[in-house]
Amino acid sequence: MSLETTFPTTPPTPPRLPPLRRLAARCMSSPLGGVIAALVLIFGASCLLSPHFLTGFNMMIMARALAFIGLVTIGQSILMILGELDLSVGAIGGLAGITGGMLMVQAGLNPWLSLVLCLLLGTVCGMFNGVLITQLRLHSLVLTIGMAGVYGGAILVATKGVAITGVPVDISFLGRGLVYGVPVPFLILLACLGVVAFVMVRTPVGRYVYAIGSNPEAARMLGLRVDAIRIAAFATAGFLSALAGILMVARLGTAQPSIGDTWVLAPIAAAVIGGVATTGGLGSPVGAVLGAVIIGMIENIIVLFGISPYWQSVVSGGIVVLAISFDSLARRYLHREA
Amino acid sequence: MAARAADDHAPLRFVLIPKTVHPWFDKVNTGAQAAADLLGKTTGRKVEIEYRAPETADVSSQNDIIERAIATHPDGLILDMLDEKGNHATMLEAVDEKVPMTVFDSLPPEGMDITAVGADFCEQGTIAAQRLAGLIGEKGEVAIMIGVPTAPNHTRRAECERAAFARYPQIRVVATGIDNDSIETAQKQASAIMQAHPDLAGWVACDAAGPVGIGQAIRESGRTGKVKEVGLDNLNDMIQLIRDGVADSSASSRPEMQGYWAVIAAWQRALGQKTPKYIDTGIDVLTKKNI
Numbered sequence: 265m266s267l268e269t270t271f272p273t274t275p276p277t278p279p280r281l282p283p284l285r286r287l288a289a290r291c292m293s294s295p296l297g298g299v300i301a302a303l304v305l306i307f308g309a310s311c312l313l314s315p316h317f318l319t320g321f322n323m324m325i326m327a328r329a330l331a332f333i334g335l336v337t338i339g340q341s342i343l344m345i346l347g348e349l350d351l352s353v354g355a356i357g358g359l360a361g362i363t364g365g366m367l368m369v370q371a372g373l374n375p376w377l378s379l380v381l382c383l384l385l386g387t388v389c390g391m392f393n394g395v396l397i398t399q400l401r402l403h404s405l406v407l408t409i410g411m412a413g414v415y416g417g418a419i420l421v422a423t424k425g426v427a428i429t430g431v432p433v434d435i436s437f438l439g440r441g442l443v444y445g446v447p448v449p450f451l452i453l454l455a456c457l458g459v460v461a462f463v464m465v466r467t468p469v470g471r472y473v474y475a476i477g478s479n480p481e482a483a484r485m486l487g488l489r490v491d492a493i494r495i496a497a498f499a500t501a502g503f504l505s506a507l508a509g510i511l512m513v514a515r516l517g518t519a520q521p522s523i524g525d526t527w528v529l530a531p532i533a534a535a536v537i538g539g540v541a542t543t544g545g546l547g548s549p550v551g552a553v554l555g556a557v558i559i560g561m562i563e564n565i566i567v568l569f570g571i572s573p574y575w576q577s578v579v580s581g582g583i584v585v586l587a588i589s590f591d592s593l594a595r596r597y598l599h600r601e602a
Numbered sequence: 603m604a605a606r607a608a609d610d611h612a613p614l615r616f617v618l619i620p621k622t623v624h625p626w627f628d629k630v631n632t633g634a635q636a637a638a639d640l641l642g643k644t645t646g647r648k649v650e651i652e653y654r655a656p657e658t659a660d661v662s663s664q665n666d667i668i669e670r671a672i673a674t675h676p677d678g679l680i681l682d683m684l685d686e687k688g689n690h691a692t693m694l695e696a697v698d699e700k701v702p703m704t705v706f707d708s709l710p711p712e713g714m715d716i717t718a719v720g721a722d723f724c725e726q727g728t729i730a731a732q733r734l735a736g737l738i739g740e741k742g743e744v745a746i747m748i749g750v751p752t753a754p755n756h757t758r759r760a761e762c763e764r765a766a767f768a769r770y771p772q773i774r775v776v777a778t779g780i781d782n783d784s785i786e787t788a789q790k791q792a793s794a795i796m797q798a799h800p801d802l803a804g805w806v807a808c809d810a811a812g813p814v815g816i817g818q819a820i821r822e823s824g825r826t827g828k829v830k831e832v833g834l835d836n837l838n839d840m841i842q843l844i845r846d847g848v849a850d851s852s853a854s855s856r857p858e859m860q861g862y863w864a865v866i867a868a869w870q871r872a873l874g875q876k877t878p879k880y881i882d883t884g885i886d887v888l889t890k891k892n893i
Contacts, residue, residue, distance in 0.1 A: 425751025567670035
């Protein structure tokens with residue numbers, strides 16, 4: 265008996281979708297399509313529902329608030345793509361801010377030199393986390409919970425809980441300044457995001473990060489320097505957290521021991537909303553920052569709409585769940601239609 | 603002055619922003635709503651209070667809430683500032699946007715023409731410490747429960763309590779707990795401290811949650827009456843502890859009155875009237891006899 269395989273003479277024609285669905289399908293075929301679509305929907309709804317939303321002042325304050333959490337989100341998203349997490353990023357940001365305040369006010373050091381030293385401190389703290397995780401084979405989640413206690417405790421030891429006031433005005437431009445109406449911290453965020461996005465997409469290092477995140481053992485067998493890349497990623501996250509911390513000091517004009525307290529869970533949530541997989545290997549820092557934009561927008565409209573503070577968590581949590589579900593449901597719907 | 607204030611018929615809208623979500627601030631809000639109701643009824647012009655509390659007592663989070671409130675251009679902001687320096691830049695934004703401000707439970711940054719409503723934190727701590735000193739016969743071991751170590755009002759009360767105890771040569775502060783404004787943490791800390799110091803004669807606290815946890819620890823250890831407690835503020839749990847005889851008394855600020863007078867001052871500001879620099883709402887000593 266002979267087996268005969270027959271091939272169609274012409275390839276099957278994909279079903280023709282209506283124009284609107286075709287546009288949606290094209291959008292959703294992009295990895296960032298879902299988060300961008302959710303963002304556009306929330307933005308549009310906010311514009312329609314609140315007369316205070318689309319004003320220059322409100323856009324300015326949203327952009328500035330985004331800058332701090334956005335910087336931490338970039339670092340956390342790199343780690344998540346790598347399959348790691350750092351729960352001490354907030355404490356590192358706080359420690360860098362406090363150290364900056366102490367160097368500038370108590371030691372009388374030049375503010376710009378202090379800023380550089382703070383960034384160095386943040387990098388070293390992140391690198392230290394990375395070294396412990398890679399050399400002792402510890403789980404990053406567990407280790408960084410402990411390190412968050414260490415860095416956070418160091419802040420209390422150094423300050424006794426009291427804010428450091430009298431930060432020189434020389435650096436206030438970094439936190440409060442505007443360039444053509446755009447907040448300086450937001451411009452710094454864009455610059456950092458540009459550099460990180462370039463490295464992740466256009467350089468071998470970025471591809472190694474995705475490879476390690478997808479399968480660390482396979483990456484190791486391919487000869488990639490897995491530990492070195494992990495340490496570098498933790499150091500980058502530490503650097504970006506320290507940058508956020510010192511910018512917050514410049515913004516407030518004081519070094520508050522509470523800086524960074526709210527920078528732990530929000531960046532992880534932002535990254536997940538932006539399509540970064542918690543299991544590693546998927547997503548991008550750009551998507552993560554777009555996730556942070558969604559969270560920032562939700563926090564903004566909650567106040568503009570006058571929602572009770574007791575309902576804020578329910579509302580913001582619900583919108584986040586909707587935003588994540590929207591991406592998944594839209595993809596499933598379009599897949600079924602196709 | 604905000605556009606709505608200029609319109610004689612539009613409701614006046616004030617945004618009340620406390621330090622964080624906390625039962626003490628709920629009482630402030632109750633007082634604020636009462637003042638708004640009264641003003642609405644007596645003047646015929648509705649007064650609305652929007653309560654916007656940061657989820658955590660963090661200056662940057664509070665600044666974000668203040669900025670978002672400014673974006674809605676209310677007729678006034680009523681603020682409990684977490685840190686006068688940390689909030690300063692944001693308050694200047696309110697000035698730029700011509701949104702009048704009133705502060706309560708805190709003092710405004712120097713040079714800003716803003717009415718402050720509140721009580722003296724130092725006086726409150728001193729009253730509590732002096733009362734405890736009297737209860738224990740001016741001798742023995744005492745402990746202080748600090749609330750949130752980064753909260754200026756908590757640290758100020760602690761400083762003044764220490765200073766008050768220092769005036770009694772036979773009183774020794776043997777332990778300091780930190781409860782982070784959590785009743786559960788205060789209870790754990792107080793239990794551990796009483797284990798470590800079996801001769802402890804009394805407790806004072808620096809926040810509203812602390813004395814409730816201390817009272818629970820005293821009751822659980824079966825040392826009611828042996829270990830004296832002078833609490834702080836007037837949360838319902840604190841009042842119950844006084845009723846039950848676990849705590850002797852409480853040096854209480856008057857949160858409802860602070861909210862009430864803050865709205866009155868904000869209302870006058872919105873209408874372009876001059877207001878006092880400081881309104882002292884005083885401190886009550888709550889005992890079994892007067893609660």
